[in-house]
Amino acid sequence: MNDSGISHGDNAARERYYDEIRPLNLAPLWRVLKGLVPAQPVPAAQPCKWAWDEVYPQLLRAGGLISAEEAERRVLVLENPGLPGESKISDTLYGGLQLILPGETAPAHRHTQSALRFVLHGSGAYTAVDGEKTPMQRGDFIITPHWTWHDHGHEGSEPVVWLDGLDVPLVTFLRAGFREEYTQKAQTTFQAAGESTARFGSGLLPLDYVPHGLTSPLFSYPYARSREAIEVLARSAQPDPHLGVCLRYVNPVTGGWTMPTIGTVLRYYPRGFTSRPYRSTDSTVLVGLEGEAEIRVAEVSMRIGPNDIAVVPGWSEWTVAAQQDTVVFSYSDRPVHEKLGLLREFRG
Template sequence: MNVEQERQSYYEDLRPLNLAPLWSVLKRLVPAEPVPAAQPWCWNWEDVYPQLLRAGSLISAEEAERRVLVLENPGLPGKSQVTDTLYAGIQLILPREVAPAHRHTQSALRFVLHGTGAYTAVDGEKTRMSRGDFIITPFWTWHDHGHEGTEPVVWLDGLDVPLVNFLRAGFRESHEEKAQSSTRLIGEAAARFGSGMLPLNCDRSSVTSPVFSYPYARSREALHLLARAEAPDPHLGICLKYVNPLNGDWAMPTLGTALRYFPRGFSTRPYRATESLVLVCVEGRAQVTIGQGPTFSVGPNDIAAIPGWCAWTVQAEEDTVFFSYSDRPVHEKLGLLREQRD
């Protein structure tokens, strides 16, 4: 018996003992650099929206609990993941519908893409939804969605589902009522925490921002004012992150959200980081190149997935605004974040 045969016999003897040789898998377990399973991809609004309307004719929001089309990365078929660590779905609610109240340990964000008249209620407070608004559903808070308007409303759901599921830390509970009762005034959280002032005796320990609605009109004004005051970063453009006013940290503990502006004719230099990133075009049109290709032509409501450690660039054909979310806060807190700027 030669050496290779002896080794194979040895490995076979290890299996019944639930043992395995590290040397046969070491380079896969500890790679030279990140190797994401997710692929660069882009979902076009003109493809997605008709399918959402079709779903609206086939199943009600109450039946579905959440009438959502999941953005499935082609590198992760059947796993309900937009990248290796992030979830994304596009949700539709129609006039007079209610998406029933529930809560879960996964943190969720809503970014409104289309329509008016809908609302989200979080722990007894309603917030109206307008295009471009960023709305937080903190982990383990009761939330439901409703529609008091006349046209379809669509938003992006972004969650840390893959991260929570990997840790086997997911819990979920349905509310005893279809919709929770309002116990706070509309705008109360923003008045208490989002006006540049804080209650003197407020609890500063919350890891999620108590301001759960960030209106686009206000955020856009800040972004464009800064664009007139300073030159864009050569890699990131004008980039502002949404923050928790209690501590200045990210607005959410596991999802880093930001608004980015690229002036017409501006081209970024290649940038990559260990974070997984989702870009949502709010205004304008740009060419987004990810890795060695492909290049996607991205316009309003189009959504691009950028896997971790994939270099990407933006070439703005018009003044362009992106909303983005990523797993960057997790990388930062664990000391894993690495960036490369070419």
């Protein structure tokens, strides 16, 4: 018995108590404590693979059913099976495959969510960001900084597909999402194509240049240049036993990540390489570019080749076994974990 005259083991009294405090918008922490503060992260997302030879025909079908302008963005969302109906590829990230056909324009808009475009198939398309067009070639990584006007168009002759990666779940959780439509179908371009590359991609800056904003001013990272860098490093250094040869895309004026909420990385695994077990708190999306490798996440095995996409939920142990020389692009929410002091890694 305690001072209230009720036994601590009186479950009926406890239930009455819970019922009585509920109208006061009160709840007992002791009933949910271990769920609120778990011993380790428990992602709702599941390891999953989207095979290119299965999804590409479905994109072409969508192209025959709805125009890019009518859809605004003709995208098939990569929906994690552990998060049905939530438009999430992981607990914290969005992923989708966008198709644009010759002659189409995806109308201009802007939003507070940061976005990346990673080109998978075709040529002749472009994306325009704040008045500058950039062509889209397979393997190119292109940034759409938050709250910048952007639209997409196609001046070529074949279907073009790219992966959209956004921080939508994070921004939604913070209730910080804004969006605005452009007054015309497409924005007016007033900068020469390649101007941002000339200004910020040469390794030179004006003496008095002061960085502004949190996103890289270099918004196009062509694959040809990135591939050359990782190939040189692969020849001159042993791969990390957990990560392989791993290079992060950087903001050229700060040396930091290209975006404040999404970290992008290019990975190389030589033929016959098998990584040691690794896990980290950030969720990671992997995109096959060249070669073939087996990604094992806990007990789930996923073989990825060119244009295949896989997701590794946060704090999931994973390894890579390369059957061929393999190049993989990835994006994750690692910058957020780093800035908040939450990043934790395990290397087996």
